[in-house]
Amino acid sequence: MIAWMSFATMFVIGTDTFLVAPMLPTLAATFDVSTGVSGWMVSAYALGFALFGLIVGPFSDGRDRRTVLLTGFAGFAIATALCGVAQNFWMMIAFRLLAGVFAAFVTPQIWASIPVLVKPDQVVRTMGFAGAGMSVSQVVGVPLGGWLAAVSWHTPFWCIGGLSALAWLVLFRVFPSVPGTRAAGNGFFSIYSDLFSSATFRLYILAYLVYQTGVFEAFSFIGTWLSRDFGLGVAAIGACVAALGLAMALTSIFGSHVIRRLGERRTLAIGIIGLIIAYGATPFAPNVAVAVGLLALGSAFLGINYPLLMSGLIAHTTAARGTVSSLATTALYAGTTIGGLVGGVLLVRFDGFLGVAGFSVVTLVLALTLYALAGAFRAPKAERAPAPTAA
Template identity: 45%
Template sequence: MLKYSILFFLVMFMIGTDTFLIAPLLPTLQAEYGVSTGIAGWMIGAYTLGSALFALVSGPLSDGWNRRTVMICGLAAFSVSTALCGFADSYWMMLLFRFLAGVSAAFTAPQVWASIPAVMPPQRIAKTMGIAFGGLAAAQALGVPIGSWLAAADWPVPFWSIGAFSLLLAVAAFLLLPDMKPSGQSRASIFSRYMPLITNGRARGGFLAYLLLHLGSGTAMAFIGKWMADHFELSIGGIGNVMMGLGCGTLLGSVISSAVIRKLGSTRTVTSGMLLLALLYIVGPHAGLSPAVMIYFVIFTVLGVIFPLVMGLLTALNASIRGTISSLANSTMNGANTLGAWLAGLLYVHFAGYASIGIFSAVCIVLSLVTFRLGGLVTGAGSEAKQQSKPA
């Protein structure tokens, strides 16, 4: 079972690293292609746009296919499209390849979440979810320095390196993963696969709560660097160091997630964790530099505990459409983070700076908790956990 945990961690690490990779390269690529600052950001947005749009389609399609095959093909396509970014000789070609990399990620990442309950014993599901999320957390902490280090030779090197390693992961998935064929409804339409979620009150409440959770955390995340630069006069390097530390907090949370859940149970973990988040989001913007770093380290750690737990509860809603659930969760996350970034700009400029963002994030977190509890996803965690042992 360790081989699956390592594989899933590395897949999510590669996808996460590719997501964060372009941030340190943006000034170099802007100069390389001679584009303005206003449109340079689309080299990041093209990836998330492709991922968000195609996640809505990839999940339902993959529920009718062999998950092993989908993951292998997704990794291979991700490898090729990312490597091609290193050969892009124009801005528009880079946008195309980044978009295709996002599309490939939309077919790959959800298979990780959907495959874990299929290949792991019930008692190892929560821990493996935490390990896989740890791959994303590690990428958040290390993606920027990895990109900067590799780009020291030449800017295409990071893209080629990730492409080559992702191809090796595709080979590893081919050799290690068992077949995970659908149990039925292989010819069902895309819309029909969403119907069990649309008609299920717990699913509707769970996804609304998941949206609010990411909206709160995403809004706070979007302008934390801007706030630290304005309020504490930190340099870009200083902000980068802080963000690496916060990413390590998320990684720590994902590592201890299963132990915390065993100790407190799902309901108390979510309830106590989200109440703590709401309090810290309000207090954080008013603290000095060192206390603020510690506060946000705790916030990122708590999020690292909660996110894999909630993902596990969502994928347990219906064993036959785990790919659909995982993909919808991915789109929900990307949509919430995009909306959060836009709202953060409005709040920061027009409503008392980062303090207003903290209040907004806290309100979102409290509403998310209320929705989780009223919708029954968390309070019904005990019964849903039993479903995780059913075959996909």
């Protein structure tokens, strides 16, 4: 039950994230703004989510996560529905920002509650379901936004607001209480100070930032590359992106079988190395079928890696899991921003996908190194076999 609730919650939040992108031309015309400025409607949501998450994390760690989750989800549903009645561009920006702020209350509670609500051997599997919800939302969000917007630009926001309200009712009925910890109530700055006093945690969060920078740098420009080098249209590119999201979702859900067989540390190492190989080979694909196949392989590794990376971060604390989850989200958005800035330049300066993929490979190798230095691929001392004693 917790796995499917996590899936549904992340699906709704994720769908709202991807909903606006295909509507930007319509919204730009409606509010009489340029195409470039219209992108602020996407950025406002991401900014509210990323920045406010840094505050919500410590706030939520000292409180019942059920209460924080339900409050945030209610605000998210209302703010999203209000987007559908925005009278001008700045009202839309305000409502999108507010939706992002309330979303920042929701997702950290899901990640932080999973280790408490499920058995230890089910944590990674359940986190995989949560990650799959976000992956499926990527597949559904873009076409859903375009389809509903064909009726009216108001409709997508009201539909997601209504779906959020329905999900809220389900969570209200079945999501259990998850009390905060007294240790987490020592103050905003002390929580961060305690976390970052650990050299291992600093390496983990830096590795996660570098990893997400490489991943999103590549992912952000897949459509542009497929259009420029292979002549694909919007519909074909959408189908390709949907295929990548589906590959990611499948391994997020079913990757737990592989993880149980190989172990978490070995699977993570193989997953990052596999991603490096897939992205490194992509620029040399002779045709679009091979290119999409390699990218889908990379997405499959992404689906396996994501719950392992999140569980690895959250395992560093029991008192500040909400803070760690919020930090991970902020690192993800920061990586997306850095990757977007760098990837655009590399796509112009290098032929094909070579510059973009090359940067991703370099950053992923660096992330692999940082994880290795942090001990992510070594078993804890308690799990290691004792050294043989002399006769």
